[in-house]
Structures are given as structure tokens and as C-alpha cells.
Amino acid sequence: MTVELQRYLHMVAGEGENSYAQNSRLQEKAMVEVRPVLEKVVTDVYTALSPRTMVVADLGCSSGPNTLHFVSDVIRVTGDCCSRACRDPPELQFFLNDMPGNDFNSLFRSLDAQRKKTAASMPPHYVVGLPGSFYTRLFPERSVHFFHSSYSLMWLSQLPKELQVNSKIHLNEGNIYLRTTTSPSVVKMYQEQFQKDFLLFLKLRSKELVFGGQMLLSFLGRKNNNVFDGDLNHVYGLLGQALQSLVLEGIVEKARLDSFNLPIYGPSIDEVVAAVKQSEVYDINHIQLFESNWDPYDDSEGDFVGDTVQSGINVSKCLRAVMEPLLVRHFGEYILDELFERYAFNVAKHLEREKTRYSVIVVSLRSKP
Numbered sequence: 001m002t003v004e005l006q007r008y009l010h011m012v013a014g015e016g017e018n019s020y021a022q023n024s025r026l027q028e029k030a031m032v033e034v035r036p037v038l039e040k041v042v043t044d045v046y047t048a049l050s051p052r053t054m055v056v057a058d059l060g061c062s063s064g065p066n067t068l069h070f071v072s073d074v075i076r077v078t079g080d081c082c083s084r085a086c087r088d089p090p091e092l093q094f095f096l097n098d099m100p101g102n103d104f105n106s107l108f109r110s111l112d113a114q115r116k117k118t119a120a121s122m123p124p125h126y127v128v129g130l131p132g133s134f135y136t137r138l139f140p141e142r143s144v145h146f147f148h149s150s151y152s153l154m155w156l157s158q159l160p161k162e163l164q165v166n167s168k169i170h171l172n173e174g175n176i177y178l179r180t181t182t183s184p185s186v187v188k189m190y191q192e193q194f195q196k197d198f199l200l201f202l203k204l205r206s207k208e209l210v211f212g213g214q215m216l217l218s219f220l221g222r223k224n225n226n227v228f229d230g231d232l233n234h235v236y237g238l239l240g241q242a243l244q245s246l247v248l249e250g251i252v253e254k255a256r257l258d259s260f261n262l263p264i265y266g267p268s269i270d271e272v273v274a275a276v277k278q279s280e281v282y283d284i285n286h287i288q289l290f291e292s293n294w295d296p297y298d299d300s301e302g303d304f305v306g307d308t309v310q311s312g313i314n315v316s317k318c319l320r321a322v323m324e325p326l327l328v329r330h331f332g333e334y335i336l337d338e339l340f341e342r343y344a345f346n347v348a349k350h351l352e353r354e355k356t357r358y359s360v361i362v363v364s365l366r367s368k369p
């Protein structure tokens with residue numbers, strides 16, 4: 001991982017208006033959707049292994065409330081398992097992992113508040129923060145029973161080398177992610193980076209998982225195999241357009257935009273399955289893809305967006321909470337308000353034409369004996 005990403009890849013800290021903590025309903029909805037799978041995996045792991053201390057890790061936990069929901073879900077499900085089986089509960093050891101720039105202080109402050117609300121009858125639990133990239137070894141061998149990661153694995157360990165900020169030629173001019181104007185060689189670089197990273201992640205975790213341990217991963221992907229036809233192409237395409245409009249007005253230098261690319265990749269289910277098979281160390285228990293409206297506050301099912309202007313603002317706030325640190329690092333803070341206002345406008349226009357949804361891939365894996 002580049003030093004650059006180590007330092008600047010994190011969500012907006014604190015609990016202010018633009019913070020990730022206040023703008024993570026999209027990711028919370030994904031956790032609600034995945035909860036039945038989570039309950040099954042936790043039950044299976046606990047029933048199969050019956051550890052005295054169950055070690056659980058959330059990778060890419062960030063600083064909002066979602067990781068705390070995860071912690072309380074695991075406590076509740078394990079407690080219920082034990083009550084049904086009339087067993088004494090195990091102790092639970094949680095590791096909350098994210099990049100070193102993550103706002104662990106806010107996270108642990110909110111954890112403290114939540115702890116006071118947890119029923120005394122629940123299994124005893126201990127929570128530790130674990131800064132570091134999940135593309136490195138994080139745990140001793142065979143020490144973790146259950147890994148969880150939500151909305152994080154679409155982040156690459158780094159941009160493909162040829163696309164990094166200091167490379168002399170700008171290979172993806174005018175774009176910040178994959179668009180129809182992106183050359184096939186750049187598409188291949190992104191795909192290869194994803195395969196390499198995901199495979200590395202799988203292999204690292206397989207060393208750390210106890211035999212019979214499981215992983216539950218949810219991340220942004222795409223519905224079909226056409227690499228240009230995913231929602232991330234639209235979501236980031238519209239952000240790229242907002243940046244281009246700032247270039248046209250001389251607010252941002254063209255070279256600044258041309259040298260910026262997002263270290264993100266939304267894979268198809270086939271790409272995920274291919275990497276899991278290549279790793280040779282997991283059986284796939286469950287794999288699915290579900291869709292989620294771009295606007296985190298739009299819970300409707302149909303193809304109609306009631307208030308496109310408000311939805312544009314909601315989508316923009318949600319993306320700002322995720323992208324702000326990276327954008328500030330590259331372009332400077334001064335563009336932020338203007339950029340996200342233009343982005344909200346672009347999204348509203350897009351939603352007038354078509355209601356679009358994110359595709360979220362959910363996969364649960366069991367380490368092979």
C-alpha cells in the first residue's frame with residue numbers, strides 16, 4: 001500500500017454534519033439486508049467450534065455506528081445460541097480494524113455509550129481497535145473464528161502503478177474511474193489490481209482463521225460482466241463530470257484532474273468467484289447480490305424517484321463523507337462545497353432519467369479443512 005493511501009484513506013472523522021458517522025445510512029441499510037446471513041454464520045461458527053473465547057474481527061470498521069451494530073448483533077446471536085443450548089456463554093473478543101487515519105477515538109467514545117445499554121445477561125465482551133491495512137497480516141496464525149467486512153473491500157490496496165499520481169503520462173485522461181472513454185489497457189490494470197488484492201486478502205485471512213472459521217464479506221460490485229456497465233461507473237462518472245466543470249471554469253487545473261483516479265473497483269460475481277476458486281482455501285457457503293437505491297433515504301421499491309433534487313443532495317452527502325479526505329489531499333479543500341453542490345445537481349439530473357441502484361455482493365466463506 002502506498003504511504004499516500006495509508007495516510008489519506010479514511011472516512012470523514014467526528015460527528016459533525018459531514019462526518020461518516022452522520023452519513024452512513026447507505027451502509028447501515030446493507031447491514032440490515034445482510035443481517036439474516038450474519039445471524040446464520042455466527043450461529044454456525046459458534047455451534048461448530050464452541051470456543052471458550054470467540055475471536056471476531058470487523059475489517060474496515062470506520063467510525064460510524066455500523067460497526068457497533070455489528071458488535072451488538074454478534075453478542076445477541078451468540079447469547080441466544082447459548083440460551084437455546086443451555087450453555088454458559090463464551091467470552092467474545094472483538095477487533096475493530098481500519099486504516100491508521102480512521103477516527104478510532106470517536107468510535108471508542110460511542111462504544112462506551114453503547115456498552116452502558118447492553119444487558120448484563122449478554123456474553124462478556126472485550127473490544128480492541130486494530131489500525132492497519134487488511135492487505136497485510138493483522139493476526140497471529142489460527143487465532144480468529146469469524147471475520148466480517150462490510151462496504152470496504154471495493155477499496156484497492158493501491159492504484160495500478162501506471163495510474164499513480166506521480167506517473168508522467170495520464171492514461172485515464174478526464175476520468176476518475178472506468179468510463180466508456182477509458183482504454184482497455186487501463187481497464188485491465190484495474191481488473192488485475194482487484195484480482196491481486198482480493199486474492200492476497202483471502203490468503204492472509206486463511207492463515208489467520210482457525211480451522212472451520214468463517215468470513216462474511218459485503219462490498220460494492222456490479223450486476224453484469226460488462227466492466228463499463230456498473231453503477232459505480234455512473235456514480236463516479238457524475239463526480240468526474242463535476243470535476244470537469246471546475247476545470248472548464250479554471251477552478252481546477254486540467255492536469256490535476258487527469259492525474260486523479262479512484263483506488264476502487266466494483267467486481268462482478270464471476271470475478272469474485274474466480275478469485276475464491278484461485279485461492280483454493282475456501283468453500284463458498286453463500287453468495288448473493290442485492291441492490292440498494294443510490295439515495296440512502298429512499299426506501300421505496302419502484303423505478304420512480306419522488307424528489308430528485310433532495311435525492312441528489314442525499315447521494316452527494318453520502319459520497320462526500322467517504323471521499324472528502326482523498327479529494328482534499330489531491331485538489332485542496334477549497335473545491336469541496338462547490339464540487340459536491342455540482343455533483344448533487346448531476347445526480348438529480350441523472351435520477352430524472354433513470355432510478356439507479358448500487359449492487360452489493362455478499363459472500364460467506366468457510367476455510368477448507
Ligand SMILES: C[S@@+](CC[C@H](N)C(=O)[O-])C[C@H]1O[C@@H](n2cnc3c(N)ncnc32)[C@H](O)[C@@H]1O
Pocket residue numbers: 009010011024027028059060061062063064066067097098099102132133134135149150151152155156157322
Ligand atoms: C465505507 S466505509 C465502511 C465502514 C463500515 N464497515 C460500515 O459499514 O459503515 C469503508 C472503510 O474501509 C476502510 N478501508 C479501506 N481500505 C482498507 C484497508 N486496506 N484496510 C483497512 N481498512 C480499509 C476505510 O478506511 C473505511 O473506513
